[in-house]
Amino acid sequence: TQLLEQSPQFLSIQEGENLTVYCNSSSVFSSLQWYRQEPGEGPVLLVTVVTGGEVKKLKRLTFQFGDARKDSSLHITAAQPGDTGLYLCAGGYYKLSFGAGTTVTVRA
């Protein structure tokens, strides 16, 4: 059973557009991690958020952790085809629980 729900499941946008994906839970997490995964490869860690209300920026990616530490969002500004992939959120300390992911496709 996945404790984390991600939405939307699929997202297809044109290059240059912005997008937001969401990660929600009924449980409080001490930290949340965001990963990007490409087909046939393992997930690559993008960021870890640990403090309620925290905002982290990684170039064109902005990550927010909800005040109650139950939800998080990932916003991509001016998406590029290289941003295409499966975006996964994961919570937990040593035993990560993952959402099912959001498949993002950025069309050139």
Added chain:
Amino acid sequence: DTGVSQNPRHKITKRGQNVTFRCDPISEHNRLYWYRQTLGQGPEFLTYFQNEAQLEKSRLLSDRFSAERPKGSFSTLEIQRTEQGDSAMYLCASSGGGIAYEQYFGPGTRLTVT
């Protein structure tokens, strides 16, 4: 900077055969994890080692599955009497560096049971 490596990358086997996968973690990491990922799902936790001690196993890890980390370095995951339902991507991750709980994943082993 060497990341997590896994071998083989792909394995095709017939139902009923045994298979073994290997994971080499990032050298300074003392924690090692195994996950399984099926199509359309996020990874699911299987088991976790701290050094050579296996500290937790998921109920997903049936009696046909066994994992070892004999010297606290590399780890192996063996599946005995494989079933078609075992077809999945098996992912290994390690942690223990600057932020102890951040997990870094290997490229995975894709298992296909025919």
